[in-house]
Amino acid sequence: MTPMTDSSTSLWATRLRQNQGIRSLMEDLGQVTGHPDEILLGGGNPAHIPEVEEIFAECFRILGEDPSLRSLLGDYQAPIGNDRFRSLAAEYLSPHFGSNLTKDQIAFFNGSQNAYSYLLNIHSGYMKDGSFKKILLPIVPEYIGYADQSIEENAFLAKNPEVIKTGNHRFRYALNKTDFDLSEVGSVALSRPTNPTGNVLSNADIDWMEERTKKKSIPLLIDLAYGNPFPNLIGSEDPINYNEGRTLSLSFSKIGLPGVRLGIIISNPETIEILSSYAAVGNLAVGNLGVYMMEILFQKNILPHLSKNILRPFYDKKRELAISIFESEFQKHGIDYEIHDPMGGFFLWIRFPSLSVSNHKLYHLCKDKRLFIVSGHYFFPGLNSDFSHTKDCIRLTYCRKEEELARGAHILAEIVASHQAKSQ
Known part of the structure; x- marks a missing residue:
């Protein structure tokens, strides 16, 4: 295959080939190996809820019988x-x-x-x-x-x-x-x-x-x-x-x-x-x-019943469980942390004000331990001013099982604790 050169590639294509947050996120989701030690707290997959999946299975049954x-x-x-x-x-x-x-x-x-x-x-x-x-x-x-x-x-x-x-x-x-x-x-x-x-x-x-x-x-x-x-x-x-x-x-x-x-x-x-x-x-x-x-x-x-009576109670419970798990580990390890009030959705946005490495480096340190998170630096397009949150925040999903959240919180706390400013 003939390699592409500067003259054969548009500026747009060149930019697309550079490191993208969404590409990194989706490749992490798509390239997991299924190894039992993998902890997938980075992606945007919704939780697998049996009551919800049964509703969708019934839709498939109806479609399968429809002319x-x-x-x-x-x-x-x-x-x-x-x-x-x-x-x-x-x-x-x-x-x-x-x-x-x-x-x-x-x-x-x-x-x-x-x-x-x-x-x-x-x-x-x-x-x-x-x-x-x-x-x-x-x-x-x-x-x-x-x-x-x-x-x-x-x-x-x-x-x-x-x-x-x-x-x-x-x-x-x-x-x-x-x-x-x-x-x-x-x-x-x-x-x-x-x-x-x-x-x-x-x-x-x-x-x-x-x-x-x-x-x-x-x-x-x-x-x-x-x-x-x-x-x-x-x-x-x-x-x-x-x-x-x-x-x-x-x-x-x-x-x-x-x-x-x-x-x-x-x-x-x-x-x-x-x-x-x-x-x-x-x-x-x-x-x-x-x-x-x-x-x-x-x-x-x-959908109104599904949203009100299944999805919202499920994610509300998951959110409170995740916050409890992560805060317990952070406090046990003496982590300097702040959590954005999670008013909706199903993510935690966590800031580590005393982190001595960038959030992108933290992402790679976690990935080395089979813990997948998302570095927060990707989430500020168009911001040209110096804002510390671009370097010390991460995003986590709380849609995973309790055991997976607990293992992820423990690994994350250990890594952050070893990369905090010495004054902490």
């Missing part, structure tokens, strides 16, 4: 889904988002990650008037999967969040409202709950931003992969509604179906039409399995 199985396996969908499924989704989701949605406001993609790779590039880069527009992340750290999706380089814009101490070994990030400059901004993007921290921005904060974005006709992209109406892991905060000027994304991944790869976009008809063109070129068609399962789950109205 439409031939279409599921043997026919293409339209690029963003056939009208029948889009109409069903619009009708079902309308009351959940306080809006009278139509099929022209719905698009399906092979996961919301896939959809965002188009959305972010629609609203950033060089515009028709020659200007260069950026993607504002109003609060960082923010989702690891956004950082490498822009075709143009230096497309992200961010600034330090406010850091509020909320208790002993506790803090949270708050929206920094000073100098909220939108002059270079083509879109504002956020996840709610925020991945990685579990932060849930209040509706008041979102309304405050929207007052400013609407004046400049700047779209607000809100990623609800962990949010309402499913899996609805939003703690005590109120759900998000759909308003003109917002683009909302939903995912089936965190209800327990990451392998199905179904993302749902709600937006204005013009954005949906552009997305359809993108999808036809880059994807050809959305996959069938997700939308056929969606039809069953929506028609039987299964």
Whole structure:
């Protein structure tokens, strides 16, 4: 094979081949060996919950007996889904988002990650008037999967969040409202709950931003992969509604179906039409399995019960268990630590203020012990200021079994204890 040279590789391709957080994360998930000593606290896989998996197994039984199985396996969908499924989704989701949605406001993609790779590039880069527009992340750290999706380089814009101490070994990030400059901004993007921290921005904060974005006709992209109406892991905060000027994304991944790869976009008809063109070129068609399962789950109205009575209690219990396990090990080893208030989602964001190595180095030290975590330095795209949290925070999932969490906490505490500043 002829090796690629600088003249045969685009700048975009060169950037894609560099070290990416999302690639590292997914390769860690995909390349595990199954060794009994492996501790997988890095990835975004949801927990395997028997009651939930039985619901999905019943969906498969229904599909297997349905005459439409031939279409599921043997026919293409339209690029963003056939009208029948889009109409069903619009009708079902309308009351959940306080809006009278139509099929022209719905698009399906092979996961919301896939959809965002188009959305972010629609609203950033060089515009028709020659200007260069950026993607504002109003609060960082923010989702690891956004950082490498822009075709143009230096497309992200961010600034330090406010850091509020909320208790002993506790803090949270708050929206920094000073100098909220939108002059270079083509879109504002956020996840709610925020991945990685579990932060849930209040509706008041979102309304405050929207007052400013609407004046400049700047779209607000809100990623609800962990949010309402499913899996609805939003703690005590109120759900998000759909308003003109917002683009909302939903995912089936965190209800327990990451392998199905179904993302749902709600937006204005013009954005949906552009997305359809993108999808036809880059994807050809959305996959069938997700939308056929969606039809069953929506028609039987299964997801509200699943979210409220199974997923939320399960993850609430897991979160409290994980915090107890990690804090016990940290305190036993004399670790200097802070945990972001986990308001939603299913991750812990942990800061080690006295760490004498970078979080990226800590990731490799842990990996050497078969413990997989995620280095926090990946979660700050567009932040050009010096902010200590970029170097001393990590993300952990608490979706694993208790025994695995306990082993992981012990190994992590031992490694951090041996790499703390001597004054501690």
